[in-house]
Amino acid sequence: MRITDFDIYKDLLKKSSGLVLSQDKSYLLESRLGPVAKKWEFASLEAMTVALQAVPDKKLVNDIIEAMTTNETSFFRDMKPFDLFRDTVLPYMLKNRVNQRKIKIWCAAASSGQEPYSLAMITKEQGSVFSGWDISVKATDISNDILDQARNGVYSQFEVQRGLPITMLMKYFTQEDEKWRMNDDIKKMIKFDYFNLLDSLTPLGTFDIIFCRNVLIYFDEETKAQIFEKMSKIIAPDGFLFLGGAETVLGITDTFKPVKDKRGLYVPKDSQYGEESAENEAPKGTQAIAQ
Numbered sequence: 208m209r210i211t212d213f214d215i216y217k218d219l220l221k222k223s224s225g226l227v228l229s230q231d232k233s234y235l236l237e238s239r240l241g242p243v244a245k246k247w248e249f250a251s252l253e254a255m256t257v258a259l260q261a262v263p264d265k266k267l268v269n270d271i272i273e274a275m276t277t278n279e280t281s282f283f284r285d286m287k288p289f290d291l292f293r294d295t296v297l298p299y300m301l302k303n304r305v306n307q308r309k310i311k312i313w314c315a316a317a318s319s320g321q322e323p324y325s326l327a328m329i330t331k332e333q334g335s336v337f338s339g340w341d342i343s344v345k346a347t348d349i350s351n352d353i354l355d356q357a358r359n360g361v362y363s364q365f366e367v368q369r370g371l372p373i374t375m376l377m378k379y380f381t382q383e384d385e386k387w388r389m390n391d392d393i394k395k396m397i398k399f400d401y402f403n404l405l406d407s408l409t410p411l412g413t414f415d416i417i418f419c420r421n422v423l424i425y426f427d428e429e430t431k432a433q434i435f436e437k438m439s440k441i442i443a444p445d446g447f448l449f450l451g452g453a454e455t456v457l458g459i460t461d462t463f464k465p466v467k468d469k470r471g472l473y474v475p476k477d478s479q480y481g482e483e484s485a486e487n488e489a490p491k492g493t494q495a496i497a498q
Contacts, residue, residue: 212256216240216271219259224272224349225405225426225434239274246270273350279421280318282371283325288420288449291472293329296416296447299480301336303445304415309341313414315404316422317346320357320397321366324389326418327396328375345411347402358399360389405430408437415443420471421451428459435460439475447480448473 213233220226228236240252247267249255258267283289300310310330314323323346330342348354367376367387380387402411404422417438423431439462442448448463450456450471456463463473466481474480 212253215256215259219263219268220272220275221427223268223405224276224403225430226272226275227425227427227430228275235275240271243267243270243274269351273352276350276353278318278350278353280321281369282321282367284322284370285420285452286370287452288418288471289325289329291469292326292416292449293332295466295469295472297330297333299447300415304340308339310343310416311412311414312342312344312416313411313418314344314346315402315417315419317348317354317357317399318350319353320346320360320389320399321362321370322346322418322420323357323397323399324360324393325370327393328379330396331379331393332375342396344397345414346397346399347411348399349401349403351401354399354401360394361386362389363387404434408441411441413441413443415446416449417442417446418449420449421454423454424451432460435462439463442475444475445478445480446475 213228213230213236216236217228220228237252240255244252244255247255247270249258255267304310312323312326314326317323323344327342327344330337346357348357361383362380364385364387367380376387379390379393381390382388419434419438423434426434435456438448439460447466450473452471454471456465456473462476464476464478466472466474
């Protein structure tokens with residue numbers, strides 16, 4: 208691919224989605240955008256590039272973004288964050304939201320749904336501990352196609368074998384031929400919607416817990432800082448932010464701070480979390496995930 212063509216896509220992706228594409232990833236453009244050019248009946252990728260230099264169709268831009276978005280995910284991916292959610296965050300919420308009896312969770316970059324469904328299953332596993340509580344998950348992504356898959360909640364044998372304990376498979380899924388369908392009691396806890404992290408977060412509302420894992424690694428530091436700043440305005444003062452293992456707020460923003468000895472877990476800068484020694488102790492009744 209010519210450098211000038213690469214720059215057109217690089218600028219388009221950065222402006223439209225925040226994704227930063229380095230020169231060594233130019234091969235991805237050719238492999239992933241070829242099918243898009245074919246779908247739009249362009250004679251070649253170069254012909255589609257020429258069309259983008261005019262006033263591009265918004266649907267074409269969306270197709271390009273979706274093609275370049277990485278949707279790698281699995282149930283209970285990198286298990287540690289889910290352990291922290293179950294053993295650290297939920298017990299804290301059980302203690303500190305006892306009057307409201309309500310927990311709002313946002314999963315940014317939810318992909319095909321395994322992460323929000325994993326969180327919903329963990330809360331269900333707590334049994335009567337959260338009886339009468341309103342626990343909801345807002346799951347968003349920039350790809351409409353992948354959101355359709357997530358809403359359906361239907362997964363292949365290969366997908367349910369990746370990280371999902373057999374006990375949860377049998378409890379929360381119904382087998383349909385060679386596929387597995389998520390049961391309605393879990394699906395109804397989650398609302399899937401399109402959302403671009405570059406947009407204002409205010410319309411989303413406020414949240415007690417935010418999962419934004421393995422997506423900010425594709426953004427430059429200026430964009431990361433802007434997103435953290437926006438997140439700080441919609442998270443509860445004593446809320447929690449989960450990032451991926453290769454992500455951090457350090458050196459990027461002071462709106463969040465890491466939780467000591469809890470890798471990947473962050474709290475708002477003025478949070479008092481951790482100052483009371485009993486806060487990290489799980490109340491009797493919380494359930495572990497059977498592997």
